[in-house]
Amino acid sequence: MKKLTVIMLSLAMSIIAGSVMAKGDQLLDQTHFEKGIKCASCHGNAEPREAVTMMKCVQCHNTEKLAKKTQDMQPTNVHNNRHFGTESDCLSCHHVHQTSENACVSCHPRWGFKVP
Amino acid sequence: MSNGVKNKMSKDNSSKSQELDQYTASVLQNGISRRSFLTRAAIGTGGLAVAGLGVGTASATTAPVVVGEQFGEVGGATVSFLPKPIAIADADIASTQTFDVIVVGAGASGVPAALSAREAGASVACLQKQAFAVSQGNTGSGVDLKTSDKSAVEALVNRLMADNQHRSHPGLIRKWAYNSGEAVSWTIDRIKQGGGQVEDQGTEPQHGIHGIADKGDRLNFVTSFCGPKPYTTGDGMRALAKTAEKAGVKFFYNTPAKQLIQDKSGKVLGVIAQTRDGKYHKFMAKKGVILSSGDYQNNKAMCDFFIPDLKNFERKQQDRTGDGFAMAYWAGGVIEPVGHTKMLHDFDAGPASMCDMPFLVVNRDGKRFVNETVEMSLMNNYLKDEHNAGHYSQVFDADYMTQAKDWPGHLYSPEELKNYMPEEPGEKKGVFPSIANTYKADTLEELAKKLECDPKNFVATVKRYNELCKKGKDEDFGKKASRMVPVLKPPFYGIHRRMRISTICSGILVNENHQVLDADGKEIPGLFIVGNLGGGFYGGVDYPLTVFGLSLGRCYTFGYLAGKYVAGLKA
Numbered sequence: 001m002k003k004l005t006v007i008m009l010s011l012a013m014s015i016i017a018g019s020v021m022a023k024g025d026q027l028l029d030q031t032h033f034e035k036g037i038k039c040a041s042c043h044g045n046a047e048p049r050e051a052v053t054m055m056k057c058v059q060c061h062n063t064e065k066l067a068k069k070t071q072d073m074q075p076t077n078v079h080n081n082r083h084f085g086t087e088s089d090c091l092s093c094h095h096v097h098q099t100s101e102n103a104c105v106s107c108h109p110r111w112g113f114k115v116p
Numbered sequence: 117m118s119n120g121v122k123n124k125m126s127k128d129n130s131s132k133s134q135e136l137d138q139y140t141a142s143v144l145q146n147g148i149s150r151r152s153f154l155t156r157a158a159i160g161t162g163g164l165a166v167a168g169l170g171v172g173t174a175s176a177t178t179a180p181v182v183v184g185e186q187f188g189e190v191g192g193a194t195v196s197f198l199p200k201p202i203a204i205a206d207a208d209i210a211s212t213q214t215f216d217v218i219v220v221g222a223g224a225s226g227v228p229a230a231l232s233a234r235e236a237g238a239s240v241a242c243l244q245k246q247a248f249a250v251s252q253g254n255t256g257s258g259v260d261l262k263t264s265d266k267s268a269v270e271a272l273v274n275r276l277m278a279d280n281q282h283r284s285h286p287g288l289i290r291k292w293a294y295n296s297g298e299a300v301s302w303t304i305d306r307i308k309q310g311g312g313q314v315e316d317q318g319t320e321p322q323h324g325i326h327g328i329a330d331k332g333d334r335l336n337f338v339t340s341f342c343g344p345k346p347y348t349t350g351d352g353m354r355a356l357a358k359t360a361e362k363a364g365v366k367f368f369y370n371t372p373a374k375q376l377i378q379d380k381s382g383k384v385l386g387v388i389a390q391t392r393d394g395k396y397h398k399f400m401a402k403k404g405v406i407l408s409s410g411d412y413q414n415n416k417a418m419c420d421f422f423i424p425d426l427k428n429f430e431r432k433q434q435d436r437t438g439d440g441f442a443m444a445y446w447a448g449g450v451i452e453p454v455g456h457t458k459m460l461h462d463f464d465a466g467p468a469s470m471c472d473m474p475f476l477v478v479n480r481d482g483k484r485f486v487n488e489t490v491e492m493s494l495m496n497n498y499l500k501d502e503h504n505a506g507h508y509s510q511v512f513d514a515d516y517m518t519q520a521k522d523w524p525g526h527l528y529s530p531e532e533l534k535n536y537m538p539e540e541p542g543e544k545k546g547v548f549p550s551i552a553n554t555y556k557a558d559t560l561e562e563l564a565k566k567l568e569c570d571p572k573n574f575v576a577t578v579k580r581y582n583e584l585c586k587k588g589k590d591e592d593f594g595k596k597a598s599r600m601v602p603v604l605k606p607p608f609y610g611i612h613r614r615m616r617i618s619t620i621c622s623g624i625l626v627n628e629n630h631q632v633l634d635a636d637g638k639e640i641p642g643l644f645i646v647g648n649l650g651g652g653f654y655g656g657v658d659y660p661l662t663v664f665g666l667s668l669g670r671c672y673t674f675g676y677l678a679g680k681y682v683a684g685l686k687a
């Protein structure tokens with residue numbers, strides 16, 4: 001429960017601070033919250049809260065369309081790569097309540113993607 | 117050495133014990149299986165302390181032992197990498213389909229297995245964990261029997277046994293040697309049919325085979341090459357999957373196999389797989405299941421257990437969690453004993469043909485650490501610690517084209533080297549730009565920084581090395597004078613290589629038909645294994661590079677053979 005309180009609290013705080021916070025540093029929970037997306041859209045309505053898998057993300061984000069949208073990314077399009085095609089596990093890079101990470105960099109040390 | 121196996125064998129299976137080859141007998145005695153746990157644990161009630169005592173002294177009668185509820189056990193210890201299949205109720209099965217043959221894993225061995233079974237008339241499903249067929253590498257080889265003498269082929273078998281520190285199964289090596297030409301040619305043809313980019317390079321790329329065949333004997337190869345980079349065998353297998361799909365193989369992507377279905381007698385009847393929505397599906401096999409799910413490099417606990425040497429190395433692959441090992445183990449299969457064979461390479465940082473050239477080599481501290489005639493493929497053994505973690509750099513100066521011109525290998529000119537230099541602008545061809553790692557600098561200090569090693573140490577190392585070169589005596593590491601060329605004239609060059617785990621190539625005990633054997637040495641009906649999940653083909657500390665492309669060549673060959681074999685079984 002402590003975690004939950006922290007999430008609720010930090011969300012509320014960041015919304016107040018929203019206008020001054022650069023979008024690039026924003027966590028994905030706030031981005032989604034701003035678009036009116038409810039906790040349940042990801043976590044479901046059941047108790048205890050469901051763990052969120054990639055299946056949830058792709059219900060709203062079509063992977064083919066996403067790959068097209070970012071096709072000009074340099075040096076490579078993360079959303080259509082030679083290892084997993086358009087089906088990389090979103091959560092290997094994108095986190096929702098924590099800072100996201102770049103899951104390619106350990107093997108491709110010069111690829112400094114900034115993951116929203 | 118105990119005579120446990122003989123005892124056990126003569127009790128359980130006396131007719132078979134005579135036929136058992138050395139390799140199989142040894143894996144049955146020392147390998148990891150559910151049965152080996154039961155017998156070992158039965159030795160005493162004291163657990164670990166006595167469990168290590170001679171296995172052979174235990175009678176085969178096993179006292180009832182509580183097997184861990186969740187995991188396999190070895191010598192009384194629970195091992196998390198062998199999770200016991202969870203019970204899945206029939207009500208939770210979303211669909212059931214039946215085929216003659218089910219192939220698990222669409223990689224370098226699985227896709228050929230699926231197509232070959234289909235061509236032999238079977239209905240085939242191929243279950244794949246990832247979103248499409250995935251594999252690695254470029255080169256896969258076979259022996260061209262038409263243009264080779266039998267004595268030369270046998271000399272090659274002998275050499276590969278020696279490369280494997282004599283720990284492999286000669287029957288399996290022969291299986292490759294006498295079938296690989298046909299199988300690799302077939303693979304090339306079928307990749308082409310799928311629109312793939314592949315060619316037969318013949319014997320030319322096989323630099324490591326010189327001197328194996330006796331004078332006058334012929335030894336020739338079919339060397340398939342899917343490339344040049346960034347095109348790889350992964351792309352090749354995707355082309356092959358197209359051919360297979362056209363031929364009628366049904367592929368199920370994003371559908372990892374989770375467990376095998378067995379009847380009471382132990383016969384394998386099929387596979388339960390899971391789709392991304394969490395649902396389970398049954399795939400029933402009338403003739404057999406072929407597991408080809410690859411190695412376990414991304415399963416840390418399993419690596420720590422079987423190859424502790426790997427602790428600090430980075431991986432090259434993803435999602436290779438050893439799923440097939442757990443499935444085969446719980447079906448009664450035997451995992452080769454601790455001391456598995458590893459493959460750690462870097463052909464990408466600089467030209468592959470320069471990787472074994474014995475230029476000055478330094479570690480991350482900027483210090484010399486080895487006689488540089490040690491091959492790149494073995495260098496990992498000197499760089500196992502956390503700090504070096506497989507990193508080293510080859511260093512040479514502006515005169516390398518003349519100084520090293522007589523060395524084995526092939527030199528790239530300064531102009532050609534630019535293709536491997538991240539700092540050089542322009543498009544790179546025939547390489548992976550993101551992992552090419554060659555640098556040039558006008559001073560040693562500057563080069564050291566680019567190679568990410570300590571500049572002070574580096575300068576001192578070069579100074580010392582130059583002195584030894586001048587003396588013509590390598591008093592530090594004993595390298596021959598002809599291989600001692602100084603680093604004097606700018607610009608200086610460095611190739612920063614990272615030895616990472618390409619693959620692990622030890623696996624589950626199988627016979628020459630690729631059928632899995634249980635702890636009694638008996639075939640498990642309906643269960644077959646090909647690719648790196650299969651045991652018996654290697655055995656040394658490191659994968660041998662004598663035959664360039666042996667690994668993929670063996671995967672294609674055994675896939676091709678097993679597919680045909682299983683398709684030919686009675687339903």
Ligand SMILES: Cc1cc2nc3c(=O)[nH]c(=O)nc-3n(C[C@H](O)[C@H](O)[C@H](O)COP(=O)(O)OP(=O)(O)OC[C@H]3O[C@@H](n4cnc5c(N)ncnc54)[C@H](O)[C@@H]3O)c2cc1C
Binds near residue numbers: 373436
């Ligand atoms: C960068 C690199 C370069 C290499 N270059 C060469 C080379 O030039 N020549 C050479 O001979 N060897 C080379 N190798 C080694 C070679 O790639 C491997 O030995 C070979 O691919 C092994 O084939 P495999 O069929 O056993 O496994 P893989 O080709 O790894 O295929 C296994 C497949 O099974 C799937 N899978 C895993 N678990 C499951 C499951 N539970 N259910 C369903 N599917 C599953 C995986 O997604 C994967 O596609 C290289 C390796 C690397 C990493």
